[in-house]
Amino acid sequence: MSSLLESRKDGAAILTINRSLKRNAINYDVMEEMLEAISRAEADSSVSYIIVTGSGEQSFCSGGDVREFHNLRTEEEAYPMLRKMGTVLERLFLCKKPTVALLNGHAVGGGSELAIACDFRISRSNIQVGFIQGSIGLTTGWGGTVFALERMKSDHAMQMLISADRYSAEEAFEKGYMTYITKSANWHSEAYEYIGNLFKRSSPILSSYKMYWLSRLDQDKLSERIEQEIRNCARLWAKDEHHIAVEAFLNRKKKQS
Numbered sequence: 001m002s003s004l005l006e007s008r009k010d011g012a013a014i015l016t017i018n019r020s021l022k023r024n025a026i027n028y029d030v031m032e033e034m035l036e037a038i039s040r041a042e043a044d045s046s047v048s049y050i051i052v053t054g055s056g057e058q059s060f061c062s063g064g065d066v067r068e069f070h071n072l073r074t075e076e077e078a079y080p081m082l083r084k085m086g087t088v089l090e091r092l093f094l095c096k097k098p099t100v101a102l103l104n105g106h107a108v109g110g111g112s113e114l115a116i117a118c119d120f121r122i123s124r125s126n127i128q129v130g131f132i133q134g135s136i137g138l139t140t141g142w143g144g145t146v147f148a149l150e151r152m153k154s155d156h157a158m159q160m161l162i163s164a165d166r167y168s169a170e171e172a173f174e175k176g177y178m179t180y181i182t183k184s185a186n187w188h189s190e191a192y193e194y195i196g197n198l199f200k201r202s203s204p205i206l207s208s209y210k211m212y213w214l215s216r217l218d219q220d221k222l223s224e225r226i227e228q229e230i231r232n233c234a235r236l237w238a239k240d241e242h243h244i245a246v247e248a249f250l251n252r253k254k255k256q257s
């Protein structure tokens with residue numbers, strides 16, 4: 001079964017991470033499939049905007065697959081993995097069509113980076129959001145800090161990043177991370193109605209505004225900043241603090257079962 005589902009609906013390309021049993025954690029398959037799907041959507045004239053979401057109702061994305069990536073021990077081993085997903089998120093951030101993250105559930109670690117790489121974040125309530133990397137001996141390592149500082153007030157972004165806390169959707173809205181939180185029990189329909197209304201204008205209008213937004217960025221400098229973040233995270237990855245924290249997460253599950 002594919003790790004990423006791709007569909008088209010009313011001008012939207014919908015990319016759904018399809019690993020709900022692992023809370024939609026990102027592995028190499030998701031990375032490769034997402035990069036290809038973004039390129040396809042950008043080139044497809046029937047697509048006006050892109051929605052990124054997760055399968056199930058528990059998690060949008062729980063970040064990197066800690067089980068799969070736990071065998072990466074050194075800086076040299078961690079860097080290619082971080083660089084690979086960093087490239088996917090940079091591609092998403094610089095996409096010529098508007099993008100929206102539909103938070104069907106928790107967005108933690110790299111999941112919060114994936115969401116902030118998108119232009120908008122629409123969420124159901126009763127979910128956790130957090131750049132929790134600091135609690136496992138890391139910083140963001142896929143470009144998330146660069147994207148958060150571009151999209152949010154810097155003190156709010158820094159608070160979310162440095163604390164490494166988990167926030168409710170409502171708290172994340174207060175910080176300017178979240179664009180909209182659904183209110184009705186039928187959150188799915190409400191979210192799609194909101195997104196449909198947000199993107200109701202024609203494709204050239206949507207892509208023109210995206211172009212205006214992109215034109216304010218120095219893309220070379222942006223790429224440099226993302227690369228610095230990835231390199232630094234790879235250095236932290238190799239330290240005991242990170243490996244011990246990941247082992248604690250994996251053992252937590254073993255003790256319960």
Ligand SMILES: CC[C@@H](C(=O)O)C(=O)SCCNC(=O)CCNC(=O)[C@H](O)C(C)(C)COP(=O)(O)OP(=O)(O)OC[C@H]1O[C@@H](n2cnc3c(N)ncnc32)[C@H](O)[C@@H]1OP(=O)(O)O
Nearest residue numbers: 021022023025062063064065066067109110140141142253
């Ligand atoms: C690598 C890049 C780095 C970055 O640059 O940002 C990162 O992303 S670091 C990774 C950060 N993520 C984590 O530390 C994992 C955090 N996970 C959670 O906090 C919770 O799992 C959740 C997302 C809030 C969901 O909670 P809940 O619904 O209660 O589910 P469980 O905790 O019971 O998990 C169910 C199942 O899923 C597995 N799982 C969850 N997250 C991951 C993950 N990131 N990678 C791999 N597997 C994950 C968990 O182990 C359980 O599996 P089983 O034990 O097999 O049932």
